[in-house]
Amino acid sequence: MPAPGTSALVVELPAAAGLLEAAVAVSPALVRPGLPPHVTALYPFLPATDLTDEADAAVTALAAAHEAVDVALADLVVAPGFVAVAAPALQPLADAACDHWPGVRPYGGRFGPHPPAHVTVAMGGTDEQNSEVARRVEQLLPLTARAEALHLVVLTEQGWQLRLTAPLATPAR
Numbered sequence: 665m666p667a668p669g670t671s672a673l674v675v676e677l678p679a680a681a682g683l684l685e686a687a688v689a690v691s692p693a694l695v696r697p698g699l700p701p702h703v704t705a706l707y708p709f710l711p712a713t714d715l716t717d718e719a720d721a722a723v724t725a726l727a728a729a730h731e732a733v734d735v736a737l738a739d740l741v742v743a744p745g746f747v748a749v750a751a752p753a754l755q756p757l758a759d760a761a762c763d764h765w766p767g768v769r770p771y772g773g774r775f776g777p778h779p780p781a782h783v784t785v786a787m788g789g790t791d792e793q794n795s796e797v798a799r800r801v802e803q804l805l806p807l808t809a810r811a812e813a814l815h816l817v818v819l820t821e822q823g824w825q826l827r828l829t830a831p832l833a834t835p836a837r
Contacts, residue, residue, distance in 0.1 A: 727830035738806035
């Protein structure tokens with residue numbers, strides 16, 4: 665579990681709640697508490713002590729430069745201790761966040777400078793648990809979720825707290 669004072673940029677996808685519910689049905693311990701289904705644009709983000717009005721303005725500008733989008737969730741990703749669903753429609757936003765803050769290494773650099781955008785469904789499970797989660801999630805796919813805002817969240821002693829909601833641009837019609 666990350667330490668209090670950690671922050672993240674995420675795009676919530678409430679329509680994907682069933683994916684996390686499928687993992688909870690296998691074991692509640694597989695789903696990290698405190699955030700709804702989401703795609704992480706940048707984690708960890710800045711330490712809470714570095715979150716200023718200027719940082720908020722930069723997050724708001726980043727969000728405004730990207731359009732709200734329907735996110736097709738269709739491709740299951742299973743790795744040891746991990747089940748996710750790819751969210752390629754949000755890759756440009758995630759890449760832009762990583763590029764805007766080059767000194768912040770996403771996931772500590774474990775997955776390179778531009779990790780694939782995804783909804784984490786389950787973490788820390790056994791192979792058997794992951795197989796069962798994958799089986800349940802596959803039955804729910806494909807689905808589409810609307811991405812409308814970039815959220816800046818901060819981990820406190822009470823859990824993840826919303827600091828800022830920055831709307832994505834409205835697509836031109």
